[in-house]
Amino acid sequence: MSLNVTFRQLRVFESVAHHSSFTRAAEELHLTQPAVSMQIKQLEESLGLALFDHLGKKIFLTDAGSEFFKTSRSISRQLSEAEEFIEEIKGIHQGHLNIVVASTANSFATNLLATFIQRHPEITFSLDVTNRQRLLESLSANEPDLVIMGQPPEKLDVVAEAFMENPLVIVVGKNHSLFRKEISFTPEKIQKERFVVREQGSGTRTAMERFFEERGLQLETRMEFGSNEAIKQAVQAGLGLAMVSIHTIQLELEAKVLRVLEVKDLPIQRQWHLVYRKGKRLSPVAESFRQFVLDEGSSLVSEVR
Numbered sequence: 001m002s003l004n005v006t007f008r009q010l011r012v013f014e015s016v017a018h019h020s021s022f023t024r025a026a027e028e029l030h031l032t033q034p035a036v037s038m039q040i041k042q043l044e045e046s047l048g049l050a051l052f053d054h055l056g057k058k059i060f061l062t063d064a065g066s067e068f069f070k071t072s073r074s075i076s077r078q079l080s081e082a083e084e085f086i087e088e089i090k091g092i093h094q095g096h097l098n099i100v101v102a103s104t105a106n107s108f109a110t111n112l113l114a115t116f117i118q119r120h121p122e123i124t125f126s127l128d129v130t131n132r133q134r135l136l137e138s139l140s141a142n143e144p145d146l147v148i149m150g151q152p153p154e155k156l157d158v159v160a161e162a163f164m165e166n167p168l169v170i171v172v173g174k175n176h177s178l179f180r181k182e183i184s185f186t187p188e189k190i191q192k193e194r195f196v197v198r199e200q201g202s203g204t205r206t207a208m209e210r211f212f213e214e215r216g217l218q219l220e221t222r223m224e225f226g227s228n229e230a231i232k233q234a235v236q237a238g239l240g241l242a243m244v245s246i247h248t249i250q251l252e253l254e255a256k257v258l259r260v261l262e263v264k265d266l267p268i269q270r271q272w273h274l275v276y277r278k279g280k281r282l283s284p285v286a287e288s289f290r291q292f293v294l295d296e297g298s299s300l301v302s303e304v305r
Ligand code: PGA
Pocket: 102, 103, 104, 105, 131, 132, 149, 150, 151, 198, 201, 202, 203, 204, 205
């Protein structure tokens, strides 16, 4: 049997069935009432069945009409899912992605974005690299699509999804006396050394301070630098030791200008998180980037190392 039913007829039928009224369906669909009656008549002829009983001024679905109503609704649902899916594909190809990352995450975020953009060359993006304070401000204003950060904020209502480990280690530069000594340290022994540290508000710095405080220790000498680049320069120049994320020092380790010191209880095992405000409706591009980072982020970053 081949049915000659149109989507337009289904839509009119659903509206009439829903309202139990030709008049109300006509209003809803911005049609005249005879146009609605005509669509239903044609549909009934195609099916070879009456869909409505007319009792006085009222109309009721027949048994066949009730069954057909279920089928029709299921077709409409599938159609609207297909529409959403098509919009989503269009969206991914044309959208804009607004990402904010903690400064340490910049060491791998650019590589992740580059791979994502290769797959979706039409999308545009902005990447803001900033400290934790500014990052929390923009999260609280719900500005970015997604944030990549270490410790998710406790005071904001956010969704935070861990996607990769972020080990923190202590490094020494080639101009430092400890560079060539194969010694294992305890936290007590290493805290006597001179350290260069990140600025207040840095997630790395907070984790480092917590590590020593938990052991009743406090670092003595402090020289403060506002970025990982500056920290690495200072350590290479022999100004002191530093605690950094392993993700920031791959090139320096390969070039053998920095070395990771062996210290008991290190590395500190932290996680990188994808974060966004709870209840935020992610755009198709943002949702696709989120999936990409969760599924492939960790393995792509290890390859870059
Ligand atoms: P950073 O890193 O703030 O030290 O750059 C982010 C984090 O580790 O939380």
